[in-house]
Amino acid sequence: MLTISRVAAYAGVTVRAIRHYHEIGLLPEPVRDRSGYRTYDAAAIVRLIRIHTLADAGVPLARVQELLDAGPDEFAAGVREIDKNLRAEIRRLRGTRQRLAGLAAGDRLALPRCVLDYLDRLRALGVDERQIEAERDGWILVAAQVPDQIDAVIAQKHEDLDNPDVVELYLLLNDALDWPPDDPRVVEIADIVERLMIRAVQSGEAGPDAITDSFATLLDAAMLESSPGAARLLAILEDRGWKGWTRIEKFPANRLDPAMTGDDA
Amino acid sequence: MLTISRVAAYAGVTVRAIRHYHEIGLLPEPVRDRSGYRTYDAAAIVRLIRIHTLADAGVPLARVQELLDAGPDEFAAGVREIDKNLRAEIRRLRGTRQRLAGLAAGDRLALPRCVLDYLDRLRALGVDERQIEAERDGWILVAAQVPDQIDAVIAQKHEDLDNPDVVELYLLLNDALDWPPDDPRVVEIADIVERLMIRAVQSGEAGPDAITDSFATLLDAAMLESSPGAARLLAILEDRGWKGWTRIEKFPANRLDPAMTGDDA
DNA sequence: TGCGGGGTTGACGCGGCGTCAAGGTCAAGC
DNA sequence: GCTTGACCTTGACGCCGCGTCAACCCCGCA
Numbered sequence: 293m294l295t296i297s298r299v300a301a302y303a304g305v306t307v308r309a310i311r312h313y314h315e316i317g318l319l320p321e322p323v324r325d326r327s328g329y330r331t332y333d334a335a336a337i338v339r340l341i342r343i344h345t346l347a348d349a350g351v352p353l354a355r356v357q358e359l360l361d362a363g364p365d366e367f368a369a370g371v372r373e374i375d376k377n378l379r380a381e382i383r384r385l386r387g388t389r390q391r392l393a394g395l396a397a398g399d400r401l402a403l404p405r406c407v408l409d410y411l412d413r414l415r416a417l418g419v420d421e422r423q424i425e426a427e428r429d430g431w432i433l434v435a436a437q438v439p440d441q442i443d444a445v446i447a448q449k450h451e452d453l454d455n456p457d458v459v460e461l462y463l464l465l466n467d468a469l470d471w472p473p474d475d476p477r478v479v480e481i482a483d484i485v486e487r488l489m490i491r492a493v494q495s496g497e498a499g500p501d502a503i504t505d506s507f508a509t510l511l512d513a514a515m516l517e518s519s520p521g522a523a524r525l526l527a528i529l530e531d532r533g534w535k536g537w538t539r540i541e542k543f544p545a546n547r548l549d550p551a552m553t554g555d556d557a
Numbered sequence: 558m559l560t561i562s563r564v565a566a567y568a569g570v571t572v573r574a575i576r577h578y579h580e581i582g583l584l585p586e587p588v589r590d591r592s593g594y595r596t597y598d599a600a601a602i603v604r605l606i607r608i609h610t611l612a613d614a615g616v617p618l619a620r621v622q623e624l625l626d627a628g629p630d631e632f633a634a635g636v637r638e639i640d641k642n643l644r645a646e647i648r649r650l651r652g653t654r655q656r657l658a659g660l661a662a663g664d665r666l667a668l669p670r671c672v673l674d675y676l677d678r679l680r681a682l683g684v685d686e687r688q689i690e691a692e693r694d695g696w697i698l699v700a701a702q703v704p705d706q707i708d709a710v711i712a713q714k715h716e717d718l719d720n721p722d723v724v725e726l727y728l729l730l731n732d733a734l735d736w737p738p739d740d741p742r743v744v745e746i747a748d749i750v751e752r753l754m755i756r757a758v759q760s761g762e763a764g765p766d767a768i769t770d771s772f773a774t775l776l777d778a779a780m781l782e783s784s785p786g787a788a789r790l791l792a793i794l795e796d797r798g799w800k801g802w803t804r805i806e807k808f809p810a811n812r813l814d815p816a817m818t819g820d821d822a
Numbered sequence: 823t824g825c826g827g828g829g830t831t832g833a834c835g836c837g838g839c840g841t842c843a844a845g846g847t848c849a850a851g852c
Numbered sequence: 853g854c855t856t857g858a859c860c861t862t863g864a865c866g867c868c869g870c871g872t873c874a875a876c877c878c879c880g881c882a
Contacts (some may be wrong), residue, residue, distance in 0.1 A: 334779035337695045341701045345667035351655035371661045378654050389643050391614035396636045402610035429603045436606045514599035
């Protein structure tokens with residue numbers, strides 16, 4: 293008597309697969325003997341072999357029946373479509389491999405090379421690693437948001453770094469990391485920042501186009517989270533009429549030229 | 558406030574994906590506001606972007622955490638392994654495509670070309686399509702069982718067909734399909750078959766090596782199922798001392814040469 | 823009578839979410 | 853104050869092709 297395991301062996305499939313085909317109606321349930329065993333005939337093996345041949349060639353089980361019953365034309369059409377899907381899947385995997393290679397090549401932090409170079413420059417200037425990490429996270433956000441403008445934005449940042457004030461600011465912030473939040477020296481930092489902001493406003497810089505208001509707000513929030521003293525600094529600046537950090541804005545029209553006078557609030 | 562959908566938009570993932578990452582512990586659950594909404598911070602977006610970058614490059618979610626925490630060497634090793642898997646998967650799919658192309662080229666019945674050619678020859682001899690289908694199913698079984706010997710077996714069958722007795726037998730069986738099971742002419746068929754069997758035994762043919770006894774039994778059963786008169790035919794032959802059909806065997810040593818004498822049982 | 827190697831059904835697991843159901847919440851417009 | 857529509861919540865099933873238990877029955881042999 294042909295039991296399920298012998299049928300499986302003849303057809304080159306597993307017992308479990310046969311039961312699965314029964315479950316989904318691809319292979320009719322055979323009659324049972326008195327103890328409930330399935331008893332097959334040779335025709336079942338033939339059908340199994342044909343199912344297995346198709347399945348092994350990538351035909352989804354849901355379409356096997358249809359293809360077994362098809363005439364030559366429908367069969368060819370079905371095969372073409374399945375092959376199209378296989379090709380698409382292979383393309384997808386190749387794309388995945390490309391991205392994986394990109395990871396290996398350096399952007400495992402979700403950052404393009406130019407940003408990594410920029411961060412290296414900061415590192416070379418002596419900027420503290422903690423600050424670089426905060427900076428890096430900011431750039432991860434930006435790069436995800438405007439991936440095709442990131443090069444231009446970074447180029448601008450490199451220019452900024454040619455300004456000694458900017459470098460001094462970074463180094464001051466370096467020290468500020470260990471200050472208590474109410475350290476009076478924060479005011480010095482505010483002075484430098486304000487000077488830079490004024491220059492930026494005067495030269496008409498507006499930041500990258502695609503940075504929306506809400507995204508700028510997000511970046512500001514990220515900056516606030518990154519350091520305990522950041523809130524103080526922003527508060528002082530806001531007192532002097534500056535709003536935002538990512539996107540510079542002077543908000544009341546009054547007190548237009550307090551440059552270089554220090555904190556007089 | 559950063560809701561889940563805004564975070565999803567910033568990170569370029571779906572809301573459902575974020576919840577999934579929470580479920581599997583890849584992204585920590587953030588605090589909730591008073592109405593139960595998750596409230597995120599910018600750091601969560603950064604982590605999400607990094608998760609997404611890895612996942613998109615084919616890193617299984619189960620390994621993302623590990624790679625996020627890894628140093629450069631472990632990271633590189635992990636990436637290499639994942640890439641190996643991707644390559645293997647692509648190879649697998651290419652193999653699948655090959656098999657699919659094979660299907661399209663003709664063996665959609667799970668039969669190699671040489672068997673199809675053989676069946677075409679039978680068809681050309683005037684063998685009935687019903688008989689060819691039975692024959693075909695038998696060959697599907699054989700081809701699945703001994704795929705690398707099928708060419709040799711078929712070559713032997715082609716030689717057999719050069720014998721006019723064999724052709725006559727096929728054509729007689731053609732007619733026999735419509736005979737009632739107890740038609741006396743079955744004896745004529747038995748005579749021819751016996752003649753052929755004797756010749757086969759004398760020339761020392763033994764059938765393909767890899768055909769085991771149990772498989773021969775299966776093929777005999779398949780032959781029995783294929784036609785109602787087959788049982789009669791086998792019964793007559795067995796009466797004359799012949800056992801089996803697929804594998805020819807003379808079983809009692811007595812009555813060694815009843816050739817061409819007809820049914821004397 | 824026990825054992826070892828069959829068979830049976832039923833259920834969960836995998837991977838990475840998509841998608842639906844059945845609600846509670848929020849901001850805005852009437 | 854009420855409705856509307858967009859968004860949030862949890863919970864659950866679905867996909868695809870089986871692999872892999874678990875718990876139990878059946879058969880032949882020593």
